[in-house]
Amino acid sequence: MKLLNNLPKLRLPSAFSSITIKEERATSHKAFQAIVRKEFTDYMTSWRIIILLIIIMLTCFGSLYTALTTINDAMDASDDAKEIAKESFLFLKLFTVSDGTMPSFIRFVTFLGPLLGIALGFDAINSERNKGTLSRLMAQPIPRDYVLNAKFTAALLINIVLFFSLGLLVTALGILIIGIPPSFEEFARIGCFLVLCIFYIAFWLNLGILFSVQFRQAATSALSGIAIWIFFSIFYSMIIEMISKTVLNPETITSEAQAIDKQGFILNLMRLSPNYLFSESTTTLLSPTVRSLGPLSQEQTIGAVAGPLPLDQSLLLIWPQLTGLIAATMICFAISYLLFMRQEIRSN
Amino acid sequence: MATSIIELKEITKQYDDQLAVDHLSLSIKKGEIFGLLGPNGAGKSTTILMMLGLSEPTSGTVHVCGLNPTRHPLGVKQKVGYLPDDVGFYQHMTGLENLMYTAALNGMSREAAYKRAMHVLDQVGLVDAATKKNGKYSRGMRQRLGLADVLMKKPDVIILDEPTLGIDPEGIRELLQLIRHLNEQDGITVLLSSHQLHQVQQICDRVGIFVKGKLLAEGNIESLAKQLFFEDTFVVNVFADPIDDSLIQSIHDIHGVNRVEMNHSTMDVYCQEDVTPDIARTIIQHDRALYHINKKNYGLDEIYHRYFEGRELNEATK
Numbered sequence: 001m002k003l004l005n006n007l008p009k010l011r012l013p014s015a016f017s018s019i020t021i022k023e024e025r026a027t028s029h030k031a032f033q034a035i036v037r038k039e040f041t042d043y044m045t046s047w048r049i050i051i052l053l054i055i056i057m058l059t060c061f062g063s064l065y066t067a068l069t070t071i072n073d074a075m076d077a078s079d080d081a082k083e084i085a086k087e088s089f090l091f092l093k094l095f096t097v098s099d100g101t102m103p104s105f106i107r108f109v110t111f112l113g114p115l116l117g118i119a120l121g122f123d124a125i126n127s128e129r130n131k132g133t134l135s136r137l138m139a140q141p142i143p144r145d146y147v148l149n150a151k152f153t154a155a156l157l158i159n160i161v162l163f164f165s166l167g168l169l170v171t172a173l174g175i176l177i178i179g180i181p182p183s184f185e186e187f188a189r190i191g192c193f194l195v196l197c198i199f200y201i202a203f204w205l206n207l208g209i210l211f212s213v214q215f216r217q218a219a220t221s222a223l224s225g226i227a228i229w230i231f232f233s234i235f236y237s238m239i240i241e242m243i244s245k246t247v248l249n250p251e252t253i254t255s256e257a258q259a260i261d262k263q264g265f266i267l268n269l270m271r272l273s274p275n276y277l278f279s280e281s282t283t284t285l286l287s288p289t290v291r292s293l294g295p296l297s298q299e300q301t302i303g304a305v306a307g308p309l310p311l312d313q314s315l316l317l318i319w320p321q322l323t324g325l326i327a328a329t330m331i332c333f334a335i336s337y338l339l340f341m342r343q344e345i346r347s348n
Numbered sequence: 349m350a351t352s353i354i355e356l357k358e359i360t361k362q363y364d365d366q367l368a369v370d371h372l373s374l375s376i377k378k379g380e381i382f383g384l385l386g387p388n389g390a391g392k393s394t395t396i397l398m399m400l401g402l403s404e405p406t407s408g409t410v411h412v413c414g415l416n417p418t419r420h421p422l423g424v425k426q427k428v429g430y431l432p433d434d435v436g437f438y439q440h441m442t443g444l445e446n447l448m449y450t451a452a453l454n455g456m457s458r459e460a461a462y463k464r465a466m467h468v469l470d471q472v473g474l475v476d477a478a479t480k481k482n483g484k485y486s487r488g489m490r491q492r493l494g495l496a497d498v499l500m501k502k503p504d505v506i507i508l509d510e511p512t513l514g515i516d517p518e519g520i521r522e523l524l525q526l527i528r529h530l531n532e533q534d535g536i537t538v539l540l541s542s543h544q545l546h547q548v549q550q551i552c553d554r555v556g557i558f559v560k561g562k563l564l565a566e567g568n569i570e571s572l573a574k575q576l577f578f579e580d581t582f583v584v585n586v587f588a589d590p591i592d593d594s595l596i597q598s599i600h601d602i603h604g605v606n607r608v609e610m611n612h613s614t615m616d617v618y619c620q621e622d623v624t625p626d627i628a629r630t631i632i633q634h635d636r637a638l639y640h641i642n643k644k645n646y647g648l649d650e651i652y653h654r655y656f657e658g659r660e661l662n663e664a665t666k
Contacts, residue, residue: 132436
């Protein structure tokens with residue numbers, strides 16, 4: 001209720017007021033752009049982000065190198081390999097295979113992406129508060145939510161620019177080195193994959209922003225973000241494994257249906273983790289041979305034509321994962337929005 | 349008759365378990381400098397936030413420049429400049445860039461913003477430091493930049509929350525002069541809050557004393573003294589030798605004297621009207637040596653201090 005009262009109540013029906021409102025909107029639109037521009041510049045010039053970008057670049061090229069050597073070795077083995085390669089979406093393998101010395105591109109993104117998201121978001125609001133710039137900002141004629149929205153937009157822009165340039169660079173290098181151009185479908189799949197990466201990082205970014213609204217100290221919010229990141233990337237799968245050991249104990253399973261049920265239960269537990277959702281979706285997108293994300297019975301696979309899925313079917317398969325990821329992002333953003341709108345703007 | 353530019357009617361702000369502002373009514377006229385005085389935690393900042401629409405009054409109405417800040421916060425913020433108590437700037441940007449950013453938030457074009465920024469920097473005397481990174485500014489410079497920042501949008505009213513906090517005496521003097529100048533030159537209405545009374549005294553046309561969410565008294569310095577101390581309006585400080593009971597008794601008998609307080613070798617005589625000559629005459633008649641007699645002028649410090657002394661006594665007797 002309190003929130004509703006905070007909203008400006010524009011109920012003057014005269015022509016004069018509608019003109020001023022229009023003008024007000026135009027000025028505040030300019031102000032929004034100004035904040036986005038400033039935040040974007042800040043990110044581009046801050047050491048924290050530069051270092052992270054360099055790390056991500058280096059690891060990506062490292063994984064690209066190992067993928068390339070693996071693929072080249074395989075292709076040199078026989079003359080037929082090139083023909084087979086075209087059929088089997090070889091180009092997408094650039095992102096998924098490795099020779100074992102270094103993780104693949106998607107594993108790197110799964111691991112480092114959250115760190116980037118948190119680094120972009122964790123001090124969005126509390127640093128302004130601690131520096132005393134928030135109250136100054138709030139005294140300007142801009143709606144309060146502009147600050148939050150603009151910061152989110154700027155960070156998202158950084159993400160989009162980074163991932164599209166990285167993805168396209170890898171593609172370009174791939175074409176140069178392997179010598180096989182990607183088919184349209186492969187290219188579309190890479191595009192979808194990059195969009196997915198952006199959604200995934202947007203989730204962590206919003207989590208970071210949420211902590212930055214909630215915690216007054218930047219260190220607290222950074223550490224909480226990193227704790228959640230580590231929990232989901234390392235400990236969560238361990239915990240699920242422990243649970244699955246007891247749940248999937250062969251001595252307690254009596255029927256086939258029960259086995260499938262229990263398997264499904266464990267899988268759903270895994271899917272509570274955004275990391276798992278992301279890796280499930282990326283695997284599906286980049287390996288078209290993946291036909292299902294749950295357990296398949298012998299009966300279901302009988303009669304299925306062996307071969308890759310078309311892109312729209314792959315997208316259909318990951319649709320729930322994608323919606324889940326977007327929902328998690330929206331929830332984080334909504335909570336931080338609510339908290340921020342209700343917060344007192346004072347620094348002490 | 350000047351019209352009032354800030355009008356508070358019976359506003360109350362209730363935090364969870366605490367009443368921060370308690371039925372405050374206040375009106376500030378166009379073109380005056382009003383000082384809001386009160387100890388820390390009196391609710392000064394809360395009141396200011398309510399004037400800007402950054403906080404919503406639990407009850408009562410606020411009107412600033414004819415607008416209700418809760419309903420039209422943007423309209424109010426276009427006309428009102430606010431300098432928060434611990435103003436901060438982006439450290440990695442220069443003073444000029446910081447001002448340009450504020451201008452952009454106010455929808456000014458780049459050229460207009462640059463002109464305006466150089467003008468206000470000149471007003472606050474920071475032109476030389478315009479291209480210096482803000483991280484290298486001293487506290488006093490930052491405060492002046494804060495004032496420049498507030499002036500960027502050509503405000504009708506400026507609200508300064510503790511503007512003199514943490515600056516050296518010379519810096520305070522300059523800042524206050526600058527505020528006075530802005531008020532006289534550009535006709536800007538100034539509302540400033542402070543707990544440092546003698547500084548406020550130097551420049552304010554009117555003062556309101558604000559304690560525990562209530563406005564105790566308002567007016568200029570003389571009328572404040574009258575409002576707060578109905579009886580003991582004057583205090584005369586006397587240093588005579590020797591002071592004994594008979595002398596004190598005779599002084600006490602002078603018409604208009606309420607009480608006499610001993611203070612080491614001096615005494616303070618509290619009286620309703622100015623009886624300094626009578627006191628001097630009495631001392632001479634008693635054949636005592638009179639070293640020093642001085643009628644104390646009420647500074648705000650005094651008013652303030654005496655108010656609190658009075659309150660403690662009242663509370664103790666309750």
